[in-house]
């Protein structure tokens with residue numbers, strides 16, 4: 001039997017691997033997408049909403065890939081974002097109008113987004129999707145790779161590893177992972193109530209980081225990322241203390257009802273030290289988990305896919321030097337991670353000096369339009385980016 005050959009093989013058909021497969025297929029490469037599960041049973045049976053914030057840049061990327069029309073139907077636009085530090089005196093508000101944009105970004109349900117990608121794989125993907133399959137081992141040659149699967153071998157010019165946080169294949173690229181334990185637990189809830197439409201809020205107080213993220217005009221997610229030891233203020237035996245939670249969010253939502261726990265998880269992360277080595281590259285959660293404070297993880301992965309498409313779209317020769325593409329990813333990654341680290345270092349730190357620096361920084365940004373613009377550009381991914389509306 002002839003060995004199958006591909007330009008790109010992608011391990012893991014999650015939010016990152018699926019869209020990457022669609023993107024590379026669209027620009028004409030032979031793509032094989034390998035997924036360990038059967039990709040079924042993703043839908044939530046309890047009607048919970050799992051919020052994923054897509055910034056404006058991500059919308060442009062998804063639009064360029066021809067997927068936005070479908071995603072638009074499941075998305076809720078955000079046109080105002082307010083960030084508060086400790087109290088109303090340290091408050092910065094961004095509006096899409098200041099940028100002459102319709103929106104700053106969108107909130108979608110991550111399970112519904114994955115369903116859209118799955119449908120697109122069914123309908124328009126011309127590559128090969130192998131379900132219930134794993135790559136067991138990889139042999140590296142000068143000009144390609146041999147990938148050993150459960151029941152066959154295949155050849156591929158490149159392998160992209162996007163098979164999640166516990167990826168074994170990621171060790172082929174990076175031997176050292178930086179482990180970080182943030183000593184926080186994130187609790188996500190859904191609720192109903194009255195609030196200003198299309199307006200997301202993030203606030204920092206002594207207990208941790210809080211976010212109010214609407215997903216319809218009357219439903220919202222409440223996200224409490226609590227510093228360890230603070231959980232008992234808001235939860236008893238993992239059950240929310242409704243009055244306490246309603247009180248904490250009372251400035252932003254009234255007539256709150258039906259608070260429902262959706263999920264909770266410990267915030268620890270890993271960051272691989274290398275992105276690419278000898279035809280194998282790491283993407284998405286296999287590369288790192290980015291702290292959710294700025295909702296940057298998936299937005300960053302979509303930018304990486306955009307860089308990759310730009311790099312490979314016009315190349316006649318797939319074996320060309322991919323250093324410039326990797327450098328671009330590396331630069332963006334360093335900046336994205338350091339923005340998140342700085343925000344956490346100062347804004348989620350009880351030290352008097354950090355608190356003072358944070359208050360001064362908030363005032364500086366509030367009163368300086370060019371600093372404010374730079375900060376917002378980073379949040380919505382439009383820094384140094386020529387784009388059309």
Ligand SMILES: Cc1cc2nc3c(=O)[nH]c(=O)nc-3n(C[C@H](O)[C@H](O)[C@H](O)COP(=O)(O)OP(=O)(O)OC[C@H]3O[C@@H](n4cnc5c(N)ncnc54)[C@H](O)[C@@H]3O)c2cc1C
Nearest residue numbers: 012014015016036052053163164284285295296297298299
């Ligand atoms: C609670 C939470 C909220 C978040 N909110 C935001 C946000 O608002 N905005 C944002 O930008 N980012 C956000 N993120 C980050 C975002 O969720 C991640 O960037 C994204 O989910 C990464 O997807 P992935 O495809 O890399 O990994 P995964 O979703 O883990 O997918 C991995 C896939 O690989 C498959 N697999 C596993 N092992 C194998 C194997 N051996 N072989 C083949 N396949 C395999 C799995 O079945 C799965 O399909 C958030 C993250 C969390 C946890």
